[in-house]
């Protein structure tokens with residue numbers, strides 16, 4: 001059994017998605033909560049990133065540049081941090 005980080009219900013491991021990077025090999029939130037999260041993510045428009053990246057998905061950019069998708073997301077996140085910092089300082 002494992003306790004979900006979102007709904008705090010104890011559920012069998014099978015109720016949690018696989019995640020090779022986590023310590024126990026399972027996601028912290030159960031499948032139901034993950035599904036809920038993904039729905040909210042898509043509904044907010046955050047998942048629709050194609051426009052912001054010139055119509056290319058992270059996966060497509062990663063493939064063309066020969067980088068991993070997570071590296072592209074890291075680069076994007078750090079670029080956004082720099083832009084926010086610049087805007088916060090009154091840069092335009």
Ligand SMILES: [Zn+2]
Pocket residue numbers: 004005006007008009029030031032033
């Ligand atoms: Zn849950």
